[in-house]
Amino acid sequence: MATGILHLHNLLRWVIVLLVLLSIVKAFTGWQSKRVFTAGDKRVWLFTLIFSHINFLVGIYLLLLGPYGALKADLPEGTSIMKDKFLRFFWIEHPVMMLLSIVFVTIGYGMSKKGVSDTVKFRKAFWFFLIAFILILAAVPWPFREIVGRPWFPGM
Secondary structure, eight states, X not given: OHHHHHHXXXXXXXXXXXXXXXXXXXXXXXXXXXXXXXXHHHHHHHHHHHHHHHHHHHHHHHHHHSTTOTTTOOOOTTOOTTTOHHHHIIIIIHHHHHHHHHHHHHHHHHGGGSOSOHHHHHHHHHHHHHHHHHHHHHHXXXXXXXXXXXXXXXXX
């Protein structure tokens, strides 16, 4: 079961990367062209919010009960998580950076509800989604990262 959830977490990563990119493009083009904020813009931002939150919940499950979960791990006495690059990444760096990216996605979506001008909505949302995107790219265990790297598509 944990392997299937890990595969779901990976699949949702790609969905979120695409949705955040789409949100950035929509926010940037709306800001630069001084476009009117539409229901379509809000819908894309909402899907970005929903999928990122779902993936975060799946990630919390993996953090606690996954193959290297904190509640299932049997570490030898005196093991320092901060000195172990693998555990530090998956137990601290990855969850904290993803939590921050979720916060920025949530604030970016929250701009759709603000009673400010459409240009301000697009501009602020652009920056929030861009920061979230940078955090996501920095925190994903890409295959080229030593020790923590994962395949592009696990199981394939």
